[in-house]
Amino acid sequence: MGAPLIAVDWGTSSLRAALLDAAGRVLEERSAPQGILAVPPDGFPAVLAAACRGWEGAGARGVLMSGMVGSRQGWQEAAYCPCPAGFGDVAARLLRLPDLPPLGRVAIVPGLRCEHDGLPDVMRGEETQAFGALELLGLQDGLLLLPGTHSKWVQVRGGRIESFSTFMTGEVYGLLRRQSILARTLPESHDDELDRDAFLRGVGQAREAGSLLRSAFGVRTLALFESLPAAFLPSYLSGLVIGDELRLLQPAPAGGPVVLIGAPALTLRYELALQSRGIACRRVGPEATWRGLWAIARTVEDFA
Amino acid sequence: MGAPLIAVDWGTSSLRAALLDAAGRVLEERSAPQGILAVPPDGFPAVLAAACRGWEGAGARGVLMSGMVGSRQGWQEAAYCPCPAGFGDVAARLLRLPDLPPLGRVAIVPGLRCEHDGLPDVMRGEETQAFGALELLGLQDGLLLLPGTHSKWVQVRGGRIESFSTFMTGEVYGLLRRQSILARTLPESHDDELDRDAFLRGVGQAREAGSLLRSAFGVRTLALFESLPAAFLPSYLSGLVIGDELRLLQPAPAGGPVVLIGAPALTLRYELALQSRGIACRRVGPEATWRGLWAIARTVEDFA
Numbered sequence: 001m002g003a004p005l006i007a008v009d010w011g012t013s014s015l016r017a018a019l020l021d022a023a024g025r026v027l028e029e030r031s032a033p034q035g036i037l038a039v040p041p042d043g044f045p046a047v048l049a050a051a052c053r054g055w056e057g058a059g060a061r062g063v064l065m066s067g068m069v070g071s072r073q074g075w076q077e078a079a080y081c082p083c084p085a086g087f088g089d090v091a092a093r094l095l096r097l098p099d100l101p102p103l104g105r106v107a108i109v110p111g112l113r114c115e116h117d118g119l120p121d122v123m124r125g126e127e128t129q130a131f132g133a134l135e136l137l138g139l140q141d142g143l144l145l146l147p148g149t150h151s152k153w154v155q156v157r158g159g160r161i162e163s164f165s166t167f168m169t170g171e172v173y174g175l176l177r178r179q180s181i182l183a184r185t186l187p188e189s190h191d192d193e194l195d196r197d198a199f200l201r202g203v204g205q206a207r208e209a210g211s212l213l214r215s216a217f218g219v220r221t222l223a224l225f226e227s228l229p230a231a232f233l234p235s236y237l238s239g240l241v242i243g244d245e246l247r248l249l250q251p252a253p254a255g256g257p258v259v260l261i262g263a264p265a266l267t268l269r270y271e272l273a274l275q276s277r278g279i280a281c282r283r284v285g286p287e288a289t290w291r292g293l294w295a296i297a298r299t300v301e302d303f304a
Numbered sequence: 305m306g307a308p309l310i311a312v313d314w315g316t317s318s319l320r321a322a323l324l325d326a327a328g329r330v331l332e333e334r335s336a337p338q339g340i341l342a343v344p345p346d347g348f349p350a351v352l353a354a355a356c357r358g359w360e361g362a363g364a365r366g367v368l369m370s371g372m373v374g375s376r377q378g379w380q381e382a383a384y385c386p387c388p389a390g391f392g393d394v395a396a397r398l399l400r401l402p403d404l405p406p407l408g409r410v411a412i413v414p415g416l417r418c419e420h421d422g423l424p425d426v427m428r429g430e431e432t433q434a435f436g437a438l439e440l441l442g443l444q445d446g447l448l449l450l451p452g453t454h455s456k457w458v459q460v461r462g463g464r465i466e467s468f469s470t471f472m473t474g475e476v477y478g479l480l481r482r483q484s485i486l487a488r489t490l491p492e493s494h495d496d497e498l499d500r501d502a503f504l505r506g507v508g509q510a511r512e513a514g515s516l517l518r519s520a521f522g523v524r525t526l527a528l529f530e531s532l533p534a535a536f537l538p539s540y541l542s543g544l545v546i547g548d549e550l551r552l553l554q555p556a557p558a559g560g561p562v563v564l565i566g567a568p569a570l571t572l573r574y575e576l577a578l579q580s581r582g583i584a585c586r587r588v589g590p591e592a593t594w595r596g597l598w599a600i601a602r603t604v605e606d607f608a
Binding site: 117118119120122165171179212213216218224248 | 472
């Protein structure tokens with residue numbers, strides 16, 4: 001526990017790396033656009049070495065990575081760990097890679113797998129964020145939401161992830177915003193600022209409509225009859241899509257406030273939507289990933 | 305009522321025209337890829353004349369058109385007729401265009417407008433299909449479904465369209481099928497044959513999941529774990545999307561069987577989905593458009 005750790009969050013479209021001190025504090029953080037899809041099959045060691053340049057002399061215990069780097073398209077496939085799963089379960093199933101001499105040990109945190117409604121579901125990277133948030137908040141139970149391209153709802157009990165469910169919220173928003181007939185009536189610039197009233201109107205409408213398939217066409221008719229200025233329509237659509245996801249949330253989820261994990265710009269929207277329904281929540285930023293990797297490393301003997 | 309009628313269904317991506325005899329029977333039918341988006345602003349009379357070539361000597365009463373030709377991007381904008389609206393209301397608001405000498409009178413059936421959940425909704429063309437189906441089936445009341453890119457649910461009472469609701473079902477299916485992450489695991493060819501079991505499994509899953517945002521990711525995990533052969537995944541996804549639309553349908557809608565109107569390949573899917581929920585339905589083909597235009601013309605003095 002006396003040495004720094006190099007923590008890496010390696011996703012589809014970007015790589016983030018941090019040098020953490022023995023107490024898990026971030027000494028330095030970096031990011032690069034080299035997501036796994038931009039790396040040739042045998043190029044992973046070199047990209048990692050480049051991302052960590054200058055940290056070779058830090059005396060780190062090694063490099064612990066999470067995210068899509070452990071997928072079939074990544075460095076090497078790390079078999080999914082079945083739920084329920086806690087820190088210990090994941091730590092026991094780290095995928096060890098050959099040492100990278102200047103950096104030391106290298107390992108990948110496996111993703112999780114569960115079943116709901118008779119179907120498999122999977123995550124890679126969010127388990128680490130979830131563990132980090134639990135650690136930061138000192139929680140053992142609760143409902144965690146990780147919004148994004150593929151939003152994850154994570155049910156935690158006794159410090160273990162019992163089950164989770166994926167919503168294609170961010171991706172469907174992008175498709176409707178940019179590729180559908182609605183794109184014709186929305187502003188061309190995609191630099192959408194949040195208008196809270198329009199957003200919350202969308203959230204409310206999502207509940208009324210009962211299906212995004214039904215509510216989405218309203219963006220077109222509101223534009224057609226000029227009932228809402230075009231500049232506010234992206235916020236309204238965002239409210240419809242996020243509202244459709246949150247429509248399924250019980251009014252008072254067991255285990256205290258819902259924990260929102262992710263970039264502030266996105267978790268703020270979820271917070272507004274939940275508050276409008278009287279559901280308490282708290283927010284944790286992307287630092288949850290570093291805390292999660294640090295906490296997992298702590299439970300592994302030769303990483304600790 | 306003694307003369308033929310030229311009936312035209314002019315949509316966004318295609319134009320269909322039919323020469324109907326005095327009794328409304330189709331004497332000849334044609335289609336062309338010249339949807340309104342492919343016609344320059346002043347090019348409509350010439351495209352119509354070309355589509356009707358050879359019918360100049362048929363002694364037609366004139367040309368009656370429905371569809372997006374009456375939109376702002378069409379020949380000339382026909383103001384929406386407010387609901388409730390019947391044959392007579394629509395007929396009284398025909399948009400008259402200048403006569404085209406060899407063809408005679410030319411007019412456009414206006415679309416309809418209604419409000420639900422505090423939002424406006426609109427249709428152009430479907431009102432004519434709906435009126436045609438009522439005429440063909442001898443109905444005055446019921447729930448009509450017109451599946452498509454933008455599916456319409458139409459509530460009819462006493463021969464008038466009381467209200468309707470639009471679902472972006474076909475468009476969202478296309479976006480998920482071709483533009484989303486799911487496209488990577490689906491067969492590249494888009495010539496998707498229907499597999500009934502996979503489709504109905506999707507319909508069932510749509511009800512369980514409660515939101516398409518949630519159910520759609522299952523297409524990816526089913527592929528990941530090879531739980532469903534890739535060739536069946538498009539049918540499964542189609543079931544998820546259509547199932548999400550039909551999730552909102554009451555188990556026993558008032559007014560008898562649901563009337564499905566449209567191309568057989570599509571109404572068959574809706575029929576399968578409804579039958580799986582024990583909801584009775586009957587199907588009417590695209591000939592409903594011709595019957596609708598004929599029936600509207602009949603109620604207009606100088607078209608009759």
